[in-house]
Amino acid sequence: MGDAPNYHQDLNQKMTLKLREIMRDLPPYTTSFFIAMENNSTILTRVNYAADLRIFFQFLVKELPRFQNKAVSDLTQDDLKSITVDDLYLFLDYLNLYASSDNDERFISNQERGKARKVACLRSFFKHYYKKGVLEQNVCQLLDTPKLHEKAIIRLEADEVADLLDVVESGAQLTEKQRQYHKKNAVRDLAILTLFLTTGIRVSELVSLNVSDLDFKNGCFTVTRKGGNQVMLYFDDETAQALNTYLDKRKDCGNYALSSPLFLSMQGKRMSVRSVELMVKKYARIVSPLKKISPHKLRSTYGTMLYDETGDIYLVADVLGHKDVNTTRKHYAAMSENNRKRASKAVKLRK
Structure with missing residues (x-):
């Protein structure tokens, strides 16, 4: 395969260094969470989770009075035990508009998908420390996931x-x-x-x-x-x-x-x-x-054309590399409905 592995090794190395850089901004005890993630996640997922956790911990020290005299690096597992579900809902509200960590004059607003990813990150994080016995209860289980509205597939005709x-x-x-x-x-x-x-x-x-x-x-x-x-x-x-x-x-x-x-x-x-x-x-x-x-929209265009030609959702999922066929089905649900409508007119009992 030539030097193809080198490209991915190169990318993996860059992402690993980026993860280490972000982790320097996190409480030291969080290291065990990322080590536990290593066997069932990509390095990109871990980088994204580290970035999301950094926002969460910055929220704690900026917005919650009981943490305002602490730096993020000073936060301990005992501080994690004190987090309530109300704190988590305050965090979701915070995500509507907050100052960038590298520029207090630039504000960031998370939409529903950004919030949902951060909730997924927190659920994994709290679950890890609950399984380790650090937490007596996993308050993150009580947090509702933000509702995601389906987006229309944008593709070329x-x-x-x-x-x-x-x-x-x-x-x-x-x-x-x-x-x-x-x-x-x-x-x-x-x-x-x-x-x-x-x-x-x-x-x-x-x-x-x-x-x-x-x-x-x-x-x-x-x-x-x-x-x-x-x-x-x-x-x-x-x-x-x-x-x-x-x-x-x-x-x-x-x-x-x-x-x-x-x-x-x-x-x-x-x-x-x-x-x-x-x-x-x-x-x-x-x-x-x-x-x-x-x-990515060209990828959707191909998926649409392939499904329209074959009607085989499993084939589309396999070629596109979707691990879960439900991911594919969700994206092409509207086309499935069109196929069902077409099927209802295909058979004529009295011609």
Whole structure:
């Protein structure tokens, strides 16, 4: 697989250092919580939980009178025992608007999904110390999870997909400055968007790909999923053509090697998640200005097209890499209803 493992090792190393940095802002006793999490969570999950806990402990020392003479690092397990469910509800209210830790003039507001993630973090945290016998009761069990309202799936329609690919090929409606970059990157950008739209790959998975991950003979490539599992995904002839055209250009430019990243920036380095996101938005804004299209929305577009063609929710879940098919079913529930309506008209008893 070339240097593909190095990309993930690199990312893991950066996230580990980030986790350690955040943990320096937490009470020392919290270390056991993150050690316990290690076997059943990704490093990114632990980083997010550490950041959420930092906000919680900062709330305690800023907003609760009994802790205001303490620093976060001074908080102990005895302080944790004194937390009440009313304190937790005050924390949820605090999340509506609070000052950023690095800038008292910048305020942050958490919406329902941000609050729900912090409640999930606190539940895991309190559960850990309850199981250890530190807490006599787990007050976090009494905390209601904020209600989550389902969001409509934003995706491209079939005609918009065709228009998007046309724009990438032609550069139509790009600004003068954008056209200068387009001349150099059009073939690469078309390969990226085609891969998104025919495999449903995640942007993090896409940027981690190496040339050596591709198998044109069998029309597939190796991808490392969230959690570290490796799977094979398959692509069609249209995708193979887009990828081959891009790699042929790489060979002509002399920057092709099996061990090199599949998608390169103009500086000849592996493209970042952010640069791919900006590239997608640049083209999608022309085709569908009212939709905020991101790489994840292209993934939803692929999932929709695949489900519409097959009606197989388990297939969609498998290809998209959802561990729980209910996650997939939740996102495509509206389409299931459409299929049921279509089924009700499919059988005619008297023609």
